Amino acid sequence: MASQSLELKTSFKVDGTIESIFTGGKASLSADSSQLFTMFGDDVVVTDLDSGVQKLRIQGATDTVTSFALKPDGTHIVIAYQSLLLKVFDTVTGEMIKSFKAHEAPVLAMDVDSTSTLVSTGSADSTVKVWDVDRGYCTHNFKGHGGIVSVVKFHPNPKNLLLVSGSDDCKICLWDLNSRLCIAALTSHVSVIRGLDFSPDGEFLFSGSRDKVINKWNLKALELTKTIPIFESIEALSIVNHNNTHVICTGGDKGIVRLWDMETGELILAQEKDINSHHQISGMIWSESTQTIVAVTSDQNILFYDVNSLKRTRQIAGYNEEVLDICFVGETESHLAVVTNTEQIRIYDIEKRDCDIVFGHSDIVLCVVPFSNGKLMASGSKDHTAMLWSVNPTADPDMRYVHLGTCIGHTDSVTAVAAPCSNMSSAGQFIITGSQDRTIKMWEIGDIAKCGNSETKFKAKYTFQAHDKDIQSIAVAPNNKLFVSGALDRTAKMWSVADGALVGTFKGHKRGIWCVKFSPIDQIVATASTDKTIKLWNINDFTCIRTFEGHLNTVLNVSFLTAGMQLVSTGSDGLVKLWTIKDNECVATLDNHNDRIWGLAVDRSEQHVLSGSSDSTITIWKDVTAEEKKEEAQKSVERIIKEQDLSLLLLRKDYKSAVLLAMQLDQPYRILTILSDVRKAATVSSTESTDAERVDTDLDVTSVTGSKSLDALIQNLPSETLEQLLLYIRDWNTHSKHVQVTQALLYLILKGYNPSVLIELPKAKEILEGLLPYNERHFVHANELLKKSHVLEYTLKYMDSLMNSVDSNMILDE
Helix, strand or coil, rough: HHHHHCCCCCCCCEEEECCCCCCCCCCCEECCEEEEEEEEEEEEEEECCCCCCCEEEECCCCCEEEEEEEEECCCEEEECHHHHHEEEEEEECCCCEEEECCCCEEEEEEEECCCCEEEEECCCEEEEEEEEEHHHHHHHEEEEECCCEEEEEECCCCCCCEEEEEECCEEEEEEEEECCCCEEEEECCCCCEEEEECCCCEEEEEEEEECCCCEEEECCCCCCEEEEEECCCCEEEEEEECCCCCEEEEEEEECCEEEECCCCCCEECCCCCCCCCCCCCCEEEEECCCCCCEEEECCCCEEEEEEEECCCEEEEEECCHHHHHHHHCCCCEEEEEEEEECCCCEEEECCCCCCCEECCCCCCCCEEEECCCEEEEEECCCCCEEEEECCCCCCHHHHCEEEEEECCCCCCCEEEEEEECCCHHHHHHCEEECCCCEEEEEEECCCHHHHHHCCCCEEEEEEECCCCCEEEEEECCCCCEEEEEEEECCCEEEEECCCCCEEEEEEEECCCEEEEEEECCEEEEEEEECCEEEEEEECCCCCCCEEECCCCCEEEEEEEEECCEEEEEEEECEEEEEEEECCCCEEEEEEEEEEEEEEECCCCCCCEEEEECCCCCEEEEEEEEHHHHHHHHHHHHHHHHHHHHHHHHCCCCCCHHHHHHHHHCCCCCHHHHHHHHHHHHHHHHHHCCCCCCCCCCCCCCCCCCHHHHHHHHHEEECHHHHHHHHHHHHHHCCCCCHHHHHHHHHHHHHHHCHHHHHHCCCCHHHHHHHHHHHHHHHHHHHHHHHCCCCCHHHHHHHHHHHHHHHHHHHHCCC
């Protein structure tokens, strides 16, 4: 392990991402509850609930999704768009099967019947339509509402062809699909209808509205039988099975799930409301197979509750907004604390992608830091406070993250918080906070982890004004005796933990400082700044010993790696950079974000680096240096073996196999040498050997390349290899000394392949653009040589005539 940690890292790859999957609207479960379908802007995202990984993203091509419905058989999903189109997609491949216009205004409510045959749509144009989506046509068009249709629901019995719809005209319409008529308009509610569901026997209809009541309707008598006041604006309603009894489940503006008796209307059970949570429940899904109620909240979270106890069993954070800070928590660092521009702290199980949402702050949380043992964490917020939390991810949901106390005293946002870097006695534990009020406070927390609670208020041991502008970062030294602060006043300062005395100031940055870190080994401090640089400082004389330049914009975060021999940094340019301190060099640039990267976390093993960005994505980077070196070594061995095989093939004069192997090795000039040698050998063979001696040889001066097997090979190459050879020919063709080989190969290729095959090559245009100018030059040169050869012929003929004339004169003289 020690040798691995001291090996310089050179390469990281994406090992996973924690992405947003839900921006509000509708959510739905597959029939087996294994997949979650959610609206995400222009797309519908399919998430595997076992692994938490996005399985499919059905893209809307810049067309906003307004609603969708999933067939019970799970084969297709029907999506409605802002452009008024309905599109049918395959849920496995994401391929669009059909598309057709639905209404004159956006579709806001959808449902599919139990046979997966019919889809109903309710629109802002006040109409309700029924579609046979497999055939792509409308079977029913119902008009009767006087406002936006907010909910539609098919009767669960496929033999009872009944559709009900609710609208903001406060009416519930019952539509008979056989007679194509509205058989009743139920009018008792005084606000928009938000939820409709049927009793298990199908004889009663339950409706929920923002008028804070549930109505029970007898479908045979078509009359109201009971009104249940619940004193909450209802946004979602469903009939669920609680302890083997069917009950009404509601959610609304109070943000809690409640169960009601269908007969008496009495409250059976209510979920406990989270402290400082302000969300409303906007949707609800009942999973019969898992006995789970899934609540969709207005702050884009998806909460899973056990139906019998209403205890939360799982949470999925649908949208992270802008990720401001991240850190590992838990003794095994199995979880990640994430703060976004909300008052919540989100704790992710990195493996399963489950999320616990921690409430406590009353305004946006800005920073979070773990204690060295992983059992505590501290957070700072815009509510002017810092809070201490106990961390136990394996405990019951209510006890995983417990508020142990609050640091109250700052007069502005707490922008930086730091904790001891190494284990120390519980009595010596402390928190250091920095604020936009430009002060630093040190809080002694002692053994509060054992007895603290949300009512506990910590006292500041000391307070002082540290900087002239906002403090952005604080870091504690490995020995817990010193700490350093960085601020927008362009300075970093080092202080004594014991009494807050100033030890020294680091000056040199041209712009504000966003992050400060101590080296785990050396007496060095790293600072990251808006001036696009990272600087290393000697803490003994406060001089700058290194400056790293390479980011295109503000450097927002930095951390040491590899026993202090390397740095990893993030910036506003959306890049993660890996630096080697000794060489002052950037050895890797990692790119997987579209916006500035605020958060950076490195696990203890340094096998994973996590980056959190304003694009609401967290990327998990895995160190693959050792793997790549191993692969490179393996490739080197394989290359040596192939080189030996190539030499043997040339000795055996197996030119066809030699050329193929050289192409695998990507050795273009080795191939050129082979082809040139073959042409020469064929010429020599034809002049020095008899026909009997050449019977068994592959060399043939009449073949284009000098080898019959090579001619056949070149004319029967697969497309990928043919393109590779043409790229080689393009490069060889730039030198006139190779022209005979290149033109012979081009002749074979143009003669042996259909033009359509050549045109379809991905790099055909690039190859042609490289060949044409040089071929024209070679043609001009050949033309010049041809002209010069005619001059020679003329000269020889003239010399012949002179010689004949001389011979005649000599004869006459005799």
